[in-house]
Every structure is written in C-alpha cells, then in structure tokens.
Amino acid sequence: MGGEISQGKSVRSKEDSSIIYTSDPKFHDIQKNWNLYLKKIVQASEPTDEEYIKNQFKISTIPEQLATELLESLEKSTKLEFFTEDCDIRYVACRGKANTPAAQNIHFSYFSLSPKQLDLISTICEEMRPCLEACLGTPFRVFNVRAIETRSKSEGVGPNKLHKDGVFPAEIHKVLLYLTSAGLEIGTTGLTIKRHKKGTAYVEGPPGTFVFFNPVKTQHKGIPPKKIGSVKITVEIILCPSYETDISPFVAGTNSLFPIDP
Numbered sequence: 001m002g003g004e005i006s007q008g009k010s011v012r013s014k015e016d017s018s019i020i021y022t023s024d025p026k027f028h029d030i031q032k033n034w035n036l037y038l039k040k041i042v043q044a045s046e047p048t049d050e051e052y053i054k055n056q057f058k059i060s061t062i063p064e065q066l067a068t069e070l071l072e073s074l075e076k077s078t079k080l081e082f083f084t085e086d087c088d089i090r091y092v093a094c095r096g097k098a099n100t101p102a103a104q105n106i107h108f109s110y111f112s113l114s115p116k117q118l119d120l121i122s123t124i125c126e127e128m129r130p131c132l133e134a135c136l137g138t139p140f141r142v143f144n145v146r147a148i149e150t151r152s153k154s155e156g157v158g159p160n161k162l163h164k165d166g167v168f169p170a171e172i173h174k175v176l177l178y179l180t181s182a183g184l185e186i187g188t189t190g191l192t193i194k195r196h197k198k199g200t201a202y203v204e205g206p207p208g209t210f211v212f213f214n215p216v217k218t219q220h221k222g223i224p225p226k227k228i229g230s231v232k233i234t235v236e237i238i239l240c241p242s243y244e245t246d247i248s249p250f251v252a253g254t255n256s257l258f259p260i261d262p
Contacts, residue, residue, distance in 0.1 A: 019087050020260060021095040022167050030092060030260055034169035037262040041241045042171050045137035052135040057191050057213035059203055062127045062177070067208035070120050071179035071233060074147055078112040081105045086253040091144075093255045094167055107154035107224075110254045111147035118249045121145055121235065125247035128175065128210065133245065135212055136173070141242035144256055145249040150187060150232040152225045160222040162192065165215035167257055168238075175237040177210040178203070184223065187232030192219035 020026055052058040080086075082104035087093035113121070125142060132140055154160050165172070182188045182203045189211055191201045202223070203211045213220065225232050237249075238258065 018089055019085060019091075019093045021093050022257070023095045027092060031167075031169055034258070034262050035171075038169055038171040038241060041138055041243065045241065047135060047137035049131070049134040052212070055193055055201070056218055057193065057201065057211055058131065058135050059201075059205070059209065059211050060128075060131050061205060062124055062208045062210065064206055064208040066120070066124055066127065067177070067179050070117065070124070070235070071207065073114075073117055073120070074111045074179070074233065077114065077117070077147075079109040079149065080112055080254060082108065082110060082254045084255055087256040088252040090261070091252045091256040091259055092167075093253075094257055103158055107151050107157050107160075109149040109151075111149070113145070113147060113249075113251055117147075118145075118251070121237075121249040122247055124177065124235075125237065125249065128212075129245065129247060132173075132175070132212060132239070136241050138241040139243060139245035140173070140239045141244075141246045142237055142239045142248065143250055143259055144236075144238040144252050146236045146251070146254065148234050148236060150222060150224050150234070152228050152230050154224045160224060162190075162219055162221040164217070164219055168216050169240070169258065170216050171214070172216060172238065172240050172258060173212065174215045175210055175212050175235075175239070176203070177208070177235040177237065178205070179207055179233045179235065180231070181206050182209045185226050186230065187225040188223045190221050190223055 047053055049058060083101050176189055180186065182205050184202060188203045191213060192199065193201050203209060
C-alpha cells in the first residue's frame with residue numbers, strides 16, 4: 001500500500017458509517033488473511049540482531065538532531081482530538097471501551113502531520129532501516145504513523161495499561177520513537193519480558209531513543225511523565241514484514257489499525 005492520506009490530518013468525517021471495526025463479523029476473516037500472508041514471509045526470515053533474538057525487543061537510537069528537529073516542528077503543529085470514525089476506509093478501525101473519545105482526549109493528543117514532517121519521518125525510517133531489517137530478517141513495509149502527546153496523570157489509562165495489541169495480525173511490529181527523552185521520571189514504555197532479569201524492561205535514553213517490538217506477543221504499557229503538566233511525545237510507526245522495504249510514512253487516522261487488504 002502506498003500514497004498519502006490528507007497529509008496527516010483527520011481523514012474521515014464523524015458521520016462516516018462505511019468503516020470496518022474490530023467488532024464487525026468480517027474482522028476475523030481479515031485478520032486470518034493477514035496471518036496467512038505474513039506467515040509465508042516470516043517462514044523465510046533470517047534475523048541477525050542478537051539483542052532482538054534474545055529479548056524480542058530492540059532499543060536503539062537515531063541521531064538526536066533528527067529527533068529534535070521533528071519535535072520542534074511538531075510543537076508548532078495543530079493537535080487533533082481522537083474520534084472513533086477517524087480511519088481511512090481501506091483500514092480496520094478499533095472499537096472498545098478504552099478506545100473512546102471520552103477515554104482518549106483527556107490524556108492524549110495527536111499531531112497533524114505536514115508533508116515536510118512526513119518527509120522527515122521518512123528520513124528517520126531510513127536511518128532505522130538497517131536495525132529493523134536485522135531484527136526482522138526480512139524487508140518491511142510501514143503502513144501507519146501517528147505522533148502522540150501523552151500527558152501526566154494518565155497512569156493506567158488506555159495504552160498506559162499493561163496489554164497486548166491482540167487486534168493486530170500476529171507478525172505486526174511497532175516502533176515507538178521518543179522525541180522527548182525516555183525514562184521512568186519523564187515517560188517511557190515498559191515491556192514484560194520473561195527472560196529479562198527484572199521481569200520488565202524500561203526504555204531509557206536521550207531524544208531519538210526508540211524501541212522496536214512485536215506488540216501482539218509482548219505485554220507492554222506506556223508510562224506517563226511523573227511531573228504534573230509535563231508531556232511525553234512519541235512517534236508510533238506500525239510496520240510488517242514484507243517482500244520489499246517501503247518506508248513511505250502513511251497516515252490513516254487516529255483510530256486506524258491496519259489495511260483491510262494485505
């Protein structure tokens with residue numbers, strides 16, 4: 001899948017009724033088709049990154065200058081509120097108690113992404129590319145990007161509750177890129193890893209730190225900043241193994257999950 005959708009703005013009207021949700025009977029067939037498609041690719045994969053093979057996650061960094069440039073640009077951008085119908089018609093949308101405007105908009109905001117910002121995210125994806133391909137053992141395809149602001153006092157709310165992203169096909173992967181520094185005091189992500197000596201691994205590092213993992217198989221939760229009034233700003237990049245790498249950032253809406261057709 002390729003192309004751009006409204007250059008990172010909300011892509012659906014609030015009256016749209018043609019979207020397929022995770023509660024739709026068709027959803028399970030869509031998920032099944034994705035799993036069959038990805039299984040063929042993954043069977044031939046040859047991961048080479050030892051950290052990822054051992055822990056099933058990878059923490060690395062991009063140049064801090066790139067993260068700072070994107071952060072400074074986002075701080076001038078329009079913020080979007082979450083709404084349930086904000087999903088491109090070619091994508092599946094999520095429907096659940098934790099994924100309502102009332103639950104989301106108190107604690108989270110989404111940034112409208114301009115063409116220039118999308119170009120910068122593409123440059124960042126290219127910077128990450130060798131690392132991600134070594135982890136997956138295959139090329140990969142980016143199919144959704146969101147820039148998210150998480151406020152303080154949101155502990156245990158929505159994605160800040162320990163969970164797995166069971167609505168995704170089994171081999172979908174996620175990058176969480178920290179444009180603000182990552183740490184327990186300033187906001188981070190915790191991943192539950194049985195082989196990890198402490199049981200939970202936390203992402204820590206300067207702006208430009210990112211974690212790559214499979215959110216379907218790995219329990220994880222967001223951790224908001226502790227200081228009242230502080231925010232954590234991350235870029236979420238959703239991707240999957242592919243026959244050819246395509247790093248074009250694609251914005252499908254604040255409530256989009258993955259394309260209906262692999």
